[in-house]
Amino acid sequence: MQRINTCAHMAVSPDTMLIVDDDAINRGILENIFAPYYAIAQAENGKDGLAYLHAHRDRVCAVLLDVLMPGMSGIEVLRVLSGEELLGQIPVFLITAEASGGTMKEAYRMGVMDVISKPVIPYVVQRRVHSVVELFQARKRLGNVVEQQQSELLRQAQQIIKLNQGVIESLSTVIEFRSVESGEHVRRIHDITAHMLTRTDLGQGLTAEEVEHISLAAIMHDVGKIAIPDAILNKPGRLTAEEYEVMKTHTVQGAMLLEKIPQMREHGAYRYACDIARHHHERWDGGGYPDGLKGDEISIWAQIVSLADVYDALVSRRVYKSAFSREEALRMIRDGECGAFNPRLLDRFFQVEKDLRQLYEPCGRKTGF
Numbered sequence: 579m580q581r582i583n584t585c586a587h588m589a590v591s592p593d594t595m596l597i598v599d600d601d602a603i604n605r606g607i608l609e610n611i612f613a614p615y616y617a618i619a620q621a622e623n624g625k626d627g628l629a630y631l632h633a634h635r636d637r638v639c640a641v642l643l644d645v646l647m648p649g650m651s652g653i654e655v656l657r658v659l660s661g662e663e664l665l666g667q668i669p670v671f672l673i674t675a676e677a678s679g680g681t682m683k684e685a686y687r688m689g690v691m692d693v694i695s696k697p698v699i700p701y702v703v704q705r706r707v708h709s710v711v712e713l714f715q716a717r718k719r720l721g722n723v724v725e726q727q728q729s730e731l732l733r734q735a736q737q738i739i740k741l742n743q744g745v746i747e748s749l750s751t752v753i754e755f756r757s758v759e760s761g762e763h764v765r766r767i768h769d770i771t772a773h774m775l776t777r778t779d780l781g782q783g784l785t786a787e788e789v790e791h792i793s794l795a796a797i798m799h800d801v802g803k804i805a806i807p808d809a810i811l812n813k814p815g816r817l818t819a820e821e822y823e824v825m826k827t828h829t830v831q832g833a834m835l836l837e838k839i840p841q842m843r844e845h846g847a848y849r850y851a852c853d854i855a856r857h858h859h860e861r862w863d864g865g866g867y868p869d870g871l872k873g874d875e876i877s878i879w880a881q882i883v884s885l886a887d888v889y890d891a892l893v894s895r896r897v898y899k900s901a902f903s904r905e906e907a908l909r910m911i912r913d914g915e916c917g918a919f920n921p922r923l924l925d926r927f928f929q930v931e932k933d934l935r936q937l938y939e940p941c942g943r944k945t946g947f
Contacts, residue, residue: 598627624650665689802832
């Protein structure tokens with residue numbers, strides 16, 4: 579490859595014009611025209627010019643390209659640049675005395691910016707090249723601004739999502755603290771729900787984003803308990819019939835509360851959260867509350883949260899009871915002592931229960947939303 583001659587000031591400027599011509603006089607004329615405005619790099623043939631462009635494409639602001647050169651012609655260089663989709667990034671000008679109709683047609687078809695005939699008229703070629711270079715640079719600056727704005731909008735959107743999820747988590751966790759719980763309950767309900775939807779066929783047909791929204795909605799299942807008096811919510815003994823009726827209203831209260839939060843309506847978890855809050859105490863046999871839904875009238879996510887809530891309640895200590903052993907909890911669920919569940923749901927639950935048990939081990943995975 580022939581040596582490429584460059585001006586000394588090229589190193590300090592990223593705005594480099596590449597002149598590719600086998601005639602030293604032509605290169606000198608073009609350099610005299612553009613040297614006051616750009617750093618200049620020269621190549622004696624198409625092969626050398628292409629090599630320079632590949633090595634310094636981020637520094638080249640324009641290419642002045644001769645057509646007739648030994649070895650690799652200007653048209654051949656254009657074909658390579660067109661194939662690499664570089665002609666849309668760097669403006670290329672053909673400088674030639676052989677501007678035939680066929681040459682011009684092919685050059686413009688590939689994306690050359692302009693075809694300038696030799697001998698060049700300095701102020702004409704200068705104006706034509708300057709205009710295009712300024713246009714490309716302005717477009718690049720605009721593209722950078724748009725990219726920065728998009729990045730900023732994405733960052734702000736991510737902050738809003740985190741803020742919304744933080745509010746959801748805080749709202750859910752405060753209920754657990756009112757119930758003298760640690761807040762780990764809602765985290766486990768989230769993880770059990772996510773696990774059941776991703777590790778079994780219960781989540782078939784749901785996208786990853788929908789599973790994420792459902793799992794987040796699951797932590798709000800008991801949000802209506804904020805309306806339940808402490809004397810009932812934290813009563814250590816058995817609730818009276820009247821107290822139990824009040825406790826049951828947390829399902830309706832939860833759905834109503836979520837409906838009254840305007841920001842929630844814009845969140846992907848909203849429709850799942852309202853459904854789960856209202857229906858996580860429905861039963862497969864129709865004996866649940868508040869609406870007495872039966873079978874598949876109950877959404878699969880409300881069914882999963884219902885079973886997750888029962889399982890977590892059994893194996894955890896509560897103000898009104900000690901924790902049951904894992905074996906006893908599974909027996910109670912299997913024998914229907916904790917309500918009637920979808921047989922298919924129970925089957926999938928028992929398949930993955932060993933994995934779920936890890937959530938309760940001291941050295942188990944620390945979870946988060």
